[in-house]
Amino acid sequence: MAGKSRERAKAPGAKKNRILEWGESIFVAAVLFLFLRTFVVQAFQIPSGSMEDTLLVGDFLIANKFIYGPRIPGTDVRLPAIRDPRPGDIIVFRAPHVDKDFIKRCVAVEGDTVELRENALWVNGEQREEAYTVFKGPNPGSRSNWGPEVVPPGHLLMLGD
Structure with missing residues (x-):
């Protein structure tokens, strides 16, 4: 079982998902910052x-x-x-x-x-x-x-x- 999770973590789709998660987090943080600063x-x-x-x-x-x-x-x-x-x-x-x-x-x-x-x-x-x-x-x-x-x-x- 441990071998399968390692294989998934190294899969190309997992890296793409991690980049999308980072991008989404940065976008949400920027929107929250602009809202707080504006209002x-x-x-x-x-x-x-x-x-x-x-x-x-x-x-x-x-x-x-x-x-x-x-x-x-x-x-x-x-x-x-x-x-x-x-x-x-x-x-x-x-x-x-x-x-x-x-x-x-x-x-x-x-x-x-x-x-x-x-x-x-x-x-x-x-x-x-x-x-x-x-x-x-x-x-x-x-x-x-x-x-x-x-x-x-x-x-x-x-x-x-």
Whole structure:
């Protein structure tokens, strides 16, 4: 009996089946990878120092695309979201008319009233005390005080840390 199984293993058809199995495994792995990268998670590298107190230039970030409803490639159609973005979430997005990923923190959502008073962020009349909401650096002039402004429907206010 052992002799027959050795003969089958050496048969030309067995080698062809093994190559087909490898090819099928590689194909399934590639399809699974593309599905996961398109709809579930994606790795990003931090390109600038705008999030420096939280993320350093060159750091890697794994983004959960599924939670906010991934975009179907080649369209403007999005799948349903699990939940809407909330203040404090770090979000990877593409700004309109710019073919570049941005990584920023959501500080206000649609309908929120925001303003900056003496370099401190106020949302809906309450000062945000988180470290990422205070401007650190030379006084940028008119940017140290602005607002109040209402975040328009379908928009978020995103800032670097």
